[in-house]
Amino acid sequence: MKNFFSLILLALFCFASYTSVEAAKDFTAKDLMSLHRISDGQVSPDGQWVLYNLKTPAVGENKFYTDLYAVKIDGSETMQITTDKAADFNGRWSPDGKKIAFLSTRNGAPQIFVKDFPNGSVKQITDIEAGVANMDWSPKGNFFSFTSEVKLDKTPQEKYPEYSKAKVRIYDDLPIRHWSVWIDENYSHLFVIPSNGGTAKDLTKDLRYDTPLQPFDDAEDISWSPDESELCYTMKIVPQFEISTDSQLYIVSREGGEAKNITPNMPGYDKVPLYSPDGKWIAFHSQERAGFESDRVRLMLYNRESGKITELSKTLDQWVGTTIWSPDSKSLYFDCPTEGTKRVYTMNLAGKWKILTKGWYNYGGTLSITPDGKTLVLGRESMQEPNNLITMPANGGEVKQITDVNKEMKAQFNKVKIEEKWFVAKDGKKIHTWVVYPPNFDPNKTYPMITYLQGGPQSMLSQQFHYRWNWYLMASHGYIINVANRRGVPGFGQDWNDAISKDWGGMPMQDYLTVTDEMNKLPYVDKDRVCAIGASAGGYAAYWMAGNHEGRFKALLAHCGVFNLESMYGATEEIFFPNWENGGPYWDKKHKDFYEKNSPHKFADNWDTPIIISTGEYDFRVPYTQSLEAFTVAQLKGIPSEILIYPEETHFIAKPQEYIIWDAEVYKFLDRFCK
């Protein structure tokens, strides 16, 4: 019935673009770039509705549209909350459930707007020149918290008003850049404003530090106390920002004044504070070891009365992800990468935990609970199903899908087979691997294979529906894909996770070779048509392979890859990362040997394999000159090679047209050598 309905819809609205709806076809990059992306689900205070954010690409315009929607918690009804062409996002319910606050760019820079629910007019609350981000409604509804950029230093042009036309940046300290931005005179500060408008108060006044942590953290770094008297926020107040991961949690009165550091003796990242509904605790995330951004993420409890901090997650050798409290303050829920899938856990205040979800899905991202504490609302996706919202009893059990934002997809595209395998590494350890087969896979035929090289390097390969490294899409190009959770990725215990640092070119690379060799033994894998692809640390792996794969691969792809560990050290931004991973800088005698043995550029002599390289000029993490260095080697050795340079992209290819052309060029190249 549902299928039938969607067919009619397609026939009515999409006739021109989907003329052959009956015959399923292989999934393409253009299809990937037409899917709706759901996020940020929020249960209403009465537990009846779930508010969410929907992002939709417009390939022709090369941009995305973002709007807010609400779905009945049983999935029976959906309503669009905002319709403006501008981006509307960050939707939050008023505590009485009668209003929805959100951010919108409809009048320029993002501002807070409030709309009556279910119907009513829209009212603008803030008018702040620098714009507003990370908005949240206070628990009693009297205030909004938000962050906004505050300019604290003079620009070079202000220092030299007679040269106001000069384009120049000046620094006397690191860092000078961060991911995709040059550090400037502005700092992201925490503000509070009455919910009916008025004057916003800067709670982190004059501080030359940011909350939330830049550039990837968001509103989760800030939390209201239940009585609205104070807020807890995350900030990294350290003398040398680029060599430290020592962020702290600060408590500040809603009225402003002195802030108190509640995690002074914890040298790793402390972040994501969460007041318990009963006001007794602040739960937060913490990493133990200073300078290691991929240490185990522990769930901590701060006792607001005694100031004591305890670790709740001692018996869980995994990374705690997005976290919420139960309404009764007796337990917490969080998502957590575990053995190749992201699962949702519950943990009580004694640290006892239980996994609530099952199956080859990633759960979480959205994690919200009804006020009665009985129902969880979760995001759910898998390698070939984009994210949707589901409900699940808070103690686990049957799930129910409540949104279907890409209905048409089901009927239209060929599915692929997915398998989970474990391979034995050179040292006898087991490597978890996902294998994805092409559509209409026939074991009597042979197929080219892609060995997928993971970035991070510490991030798990899971049942993710990724909008850039989408294995379903890769397989739909006609390849068998092996997706190995080589050592270094989380989800398999911290020891496994730790095992890439200071050994980049060692066992982790051997794990890839093991998985490739084992797959090559299968009758349907054509071992003469195997390639290896990866981005960032996966691009490092591709470059490392270029000098060390001994004939296994016929083609390689490196996107924003690390090629020369020495120049990378000098030109990247967060130096704690190479300090931890490589042991320290290249000029320190103690570490010279590591650089000598592990930098791909030291193996340039051996290069002989066709390689396609891509990079973004705004990638300041792995500056694009790394890619130029690699391309120069390939070209001078007469190796067929291609380089794609995106003047406006960062470490990631985000724009739809840029991505589709990347996909076209990459598979044109790989197909040339592997098909």
Add this chain to the structure above:
Amino acid sequence: MKYYSWLIAILFIIPISLFSEKMDEDILFTLNRLSSYSLSPDGKELLVQVSVPDVAENSTKTQLFLMSAKGGELRQITSEDSHNFGATWSPGSDKILFVSTRSGKSQAYVMDIKNGGEAYKITDMENGIANPIWSPDGKKILFTSDVKLEKTIKDNYPQFDKINAMIYDDLPVRHWDHWLDEKYSHLFVMDLQTKEVKDLMEGEKYETPLPPFGGASQLAWSNDSKFIAYTCKKVENFESSTNSSIYIVDITTGKTENITPDLPGYDMDPLFSPDGKSIAFSSMERAGFESDRHRLMLYDIASKKTKELSKDLDQNVEQSVWAPDSKSLYFHAGHNDGTEQIYRIDAKTGKYEVLTEGQHNFGDRGIEVTPDGKALIFNRRDYNTPSELYFMDLAAKEAKQLSHLNDDILNNIDKVKIEAKWFTAKDGKKFHSWVIYPPDFDKAKAYPLITYCQGGPQQSVNQFFSYGWNFLTMASKGYVIVAPNRRGCPGFGQDWTDAMSKDYGGMPMQDILVATDEMAKEDFIDKDRMSAIGASAGGYTVFWLAGNHEGRFSALVSHCGMYNMESKYGSTEELFFPNWDNGGPYWGSKKLKEYYAKVSPHSYAQNWDTPIMIITGELDYRVPYTQSLEAFTAARAQNVPAKLIVYPEENHWVLKPQEKLFWYKEVFKFLNQYTKK
């Protein structure tokens, strides 16, 4: 005797200096800059191109002027609201042909200066034009213009018209300050009567003039207006070769002949002799070496034989021109003393003589010969004075100043003392250095010293009046400057020029240290307040010194310097340069690996302890700005005081007035902080 004249000079200057002021960058940026000049075929008028920075507008505009060949007032003939440049004369001396941006794109314009009237546009090329030259018979012009010969990414993916991406499957991907695109600069000829335009390099994926610095001197009309000679590098691996050649194209048939097929280095700047019998050109002997000696060659059109004329002159022959009787040529060249002088060479025997003398550069912006062959017109400049035009009667051999572009400003500015010194290097060789003293230099006082490290690295420290490294301005801030012609600098014979390649961290660096140490012995130098500064290969020098100067310097300034020879190799563009200077890429042999490890400044980062200022432009693709980031990281991660300036829209040079003024202020704020009490 020398000393005596110095005293007189002081006595002479003192009364004036009561009303005078010291040079600074703000005054520097009000000066008129003589950029080129051309004498009318009848010898009566000079067409002069002058540029002046407009600081408020943050641009530099170039305008055209006329001046009597006898000297006198300059008469401006183009207006301020556009750039007007590249001017040449009509054969009849009645019109001028020039490039103007007045209609948006650069197009060719003609102005009738005999009868007056508005300049009129004669080309309408989609991609604009450059380098227009009138044919000797007056009926045609040649010019160059970009031709699109490949598909863009948008042509290949028409449905994705908002894409911003570049794709390459071959080197080079960049050149100096631009990404290579699908366009090629071709040679065109246009019939002035029919307006018919013809691409003489149709379909060829090669360029003339040589990008990005080549200009009209690489193109020449034959005397009968039937042929054009042009310079072009028609090779497969553009980035690995310096093998440009001289091509002669028949403009009617399009038939093209390479007249230098067996010469593997750069061949450039063809010049038909007035008698039509030969073509002079400039040639470098060794393949892949961009700083080989610039030889003056003669190609005999009848016999098709080429010979070198300048065999007896161990200098770079630059900007040659023929004498009207075709019996000799004039050019400028180094003179073993840190200056450029004008030479005459006999076209038969190769015998040469030097025509000028003094601590100035002569003719380094071009030499014009009067139609009767009896006199030369050329520029003269030195560290105290920007270029002015001079006239020299060849019989009297006396240079007489013709133009006075900046007298009103410079008459009130204190001059500085300039001295040539010869130091003895570690291996006993002698090398030349310029020393520049502050305006009111008092040898009883102690001054901070700046050791200037030359870029290139194969560039002469001669009497340039540079707007980038202006020694007058720098010395006027109270510094003594030593500017060594360390080995590698041309002007002192090719052996000396050759001595930098494959020895980057070796003797050339020792020369810099010797010059510094010798200066430090002087009582008037405060050896606790010394700094080293330089750009490009000079920036390399500074980075090398940062790890090896052993306490000599209190501050360092490196502009667009090479810091890591391996990553630089991989991210620069013309690879023949590091291939020659380093012996090859950083891979391939143990010897190469060791060379890179030994000479790369980043190998000595652990020794860094000296405050350093680092400056770079994001459009510098020669020495990519990440080199500067690598160096800044080495300094700051080791807690060495450092300052980094990044110009998002500048290239290997700082060209915009406000950006450059900012540069002067910040550089001297930094030097003053660490080397001035």
